[in-house]
Amino acid sequence: MGASNLDLADWDAVETAERIRKGDVSAREVVEAAIARAEGAKHLGAMVEGTYERALSSLSAIAPDAPFAGVPTFIKDLAHVEGVGIGWGSRALDRAVSRRSDRIVTHFEQAGFVSLGKSALPEFACSPTTEPSGGPPCRNPWDLDRTCGGSSGGAGALVAAGVVPLAHATDAGGSTRIPAGCCGLVGFKPSRYRLDVSSSKLLPVNVACDGVLTRTVRDTAAFFEAIEAHRPPRRVAAIGKLGDRPGRRLSIGVFVDAPTGTPVDAEVQAATRSAARRCEALGHAVEEIACPFAGTVIDDFMRYLAFLSSAQVAGARWMMHRSFDRTKVDAWTKGLGAYFANDVPGVLSAIVRLRKMPGELRAVLARGGYDVLLSPAVAEAAPMLGWLAPDVPFDVLFERVRRFIPFTPIHNATGAPAVVLPVALSEAGLPIGVQLAAGHGEDGPLLELARELEATGPLRRPSTRASVTRT
Numbered sequence: 001m002g003a004s005n006l007d008l009a010d011w012d013a014v015e016t017a018e019r020i021r022k023g024d025v026s027a028r029e030v031v032e033a034a035i036a037r038a039e040g041a042k043h044l045g046a047m048v049e050g051t052y053e054r055a056l057s058s059l060s061a062i063a064p065d066a067p068f069a070g071v072p073t074f075i076k077d078l079a080h081v082e083g084v085g086i087g088w089g090s091r092a093l094d095r096a097v098s099r100r101s102d103r104i105v106t107h108f109e110q111a112g113f114v115s116l117g118k119s120a121l122p123e124f125a126c127s128p129t130t131e132p133s134g135g136p137p138c139r140n141p142w143d144l145d146r147t148c149g150g151s152s153g154g155a156g157a158l159v160a161a162g163v164v165p166l167a168h169a170t171d172a173g174g175s176t177r178i179p180a181g182c183c184g185l186v187g188f189k190p191s192r193y194r195l196d197v198s199s200s201k202l203l204p205v206n207v208a209c210d211g212v213l214t215r216t217v218r219d220t221a222a223f224f225e226a227i228e229a230h231r232p233p234r235r236v237a238a239i240g241k242l243g244d245r246p247g248r249r250l251s252i253g254v255f256v257d258a259p260t261g262t263p264v265d266a267e268v269q270a271a272t273r274s275a276a277r278r279c280e281a282l283g284h285a286v287e288e289i290a291c292p293f294a295g296t297v298i299d300d301f302m303r304y305l306a307f308l309s310s311a312q313v314a315g316a317r318w319m320m321h322r323s324f325d326r327t328k329v330d331a332w333t334k335g336l337g338a339y340f341a342n343d344v345p346g347v348l349s350a351i352v353r354l355r356k357m358p359g360e361l362r363a364v365l366a367r368g369g370y371d372v373l374l375s376p377a378v379a380e381a382a383p384m385l386g387w388l389a390p391d392v393p394f395d396v397l398f399e400r401v402r403r404f405i406p407f408t409p410i411h412n413a414t415g416a417p418a419v420v421l422p423v424a425l426s427e428a429g430l431p432i433g434v435q436l437a438a439g440h441g442e443d444g445p446l447l448e449l450a451r452e453l454e455a456t457g458p459l460r461r462p463s464t465r466a467s468v469t470r471t
Contacts, residue, residue, distance in 0.1 A: 009162035027070025034072035046157035066112025094323035120154030133330035149179035172208035174408025181377030184431030192415030193235035258406035271424040300350035306340035335394030357413035377433035
């Protein structure tokens with residue numbers, strides 16, 4: 001092997017692809033090493049299904065000039081991959097073999113990625129922790145007794161553990177950014193219309209998009225550049241090739257309080273203010289402000305989440321698989337269904353207000369003259385497993401979820417781009433992330449700011465060597 005497995009695990013996706021192109025290591029060596037790491041990380045509960053033989057046999061069909069030719073990855077078990085099983089994180093469905101691949105999977109393949117299998121998620125991607133009922137929880141590589149977040153928790157754990165440098169994720173309320181905050185990763189939600197989940201466009205509020213979890217901003221930027229080379233966005237400008245810093249100094253509004261008025265951990269607040277000072281040291285204009293969004297946005301999002309969960313249950317036999325048995329859904333899903341059924345008028349009113357959120361964001365940015373808003377990613381570092389588990393009594397769990405994620409859903413409603421970066425470690429040794437958000441379509445300058453902030457260091461990285469067995 002041209003490089004040790006330890007070295008391969010530490011390369012990001014861009015470096016991995018470059019090394020393969022230069023002949024420093026072969027794609028087969030890279031994929032075989034990643035398979036060995038995946039086998040050594042089974043204790044994380046992050047992998048639903050491994051497709052190793054399929055991955056190795058696909059190498060000969062990869063275009064050598066593809067930007068990520070030979071780079072291993074995982075696909076979230078919410079997306080169809082032709083010939084591979086899918087379960088949507090639910091025991092209410094038999095694991096069916098997909099007859100087709102979703103568009104996002106085709107994009108990954110066109111970019112040269114090699115999927116090693118499916119990553120874990122909570123039932124129907126409706127929870128901020130990946131603790132499927134009746135199955136093993138997905139464990140955080142930083143602390144195996146902690147959550148890795150959700151709903152793209154399996155992807156977060158696999159990337160944080162160094163199994164793969166980049167993994168597919170989705171985001172409808174923070175499902176990419178929450179695991180980024182819990183696992184010390186980069187999680188980017190692009191502007192609405194850039195990479196929307198196809199079915200989300202049919203919803204009354206289009207909140208869901210595809211994306212990736214990575215260990216570096218350059219991987220995230222390179223991924224979107226590769227995707228847009230095959231599929232230029234139609235309703236928003238392409239991101240294109242980015243610089244290492246924004247073309248001008250930006251005005252940044254910083255807030256550390258939750259719109260709901262619920263507590264935000266003191267270490268999280270301190271880390272957010274520290275990131276703000278770093279931005280100020282880079283020459284950006286920084287102002288700390290009170291949270292500019294009303295608490296109703298989170299309450300409205302929770303109502304909308306209940307609607308989405310109920311819609312998935314109602315249409316599961318048609319949209320997912322005829323094997324669906326609604327009696328087997330977990331307690332959280334049942335509770336969301338009851339919550340929706342008991343407040344249908346409230347949900348309809350919430351939808352009306354959520355549809356106004358793009359205008360609300362424009363007003364917030366205009367009032368303060370801000371280009372970017374900086375906030376915590378989540379209200380506390382990764383909680384203990386069980387705290388957000390689906391079998392917690394619904395009323396208790398509902399309030400815990402509401403308190404844990406008062407920041408990420410805002411920008412699923414606004415449709416604006418938002419990125420979570422790791423900036424510090426808590427006293428318990430857990431990563432703390434912050435969220436940067438910009439106006440709709442301003443993905444490029446936002447990622448350039450993220451890259452500039454990332455370069456100031458010492459932004460903490462996952463301790464990959466301790467979290468997975470390597471050959």
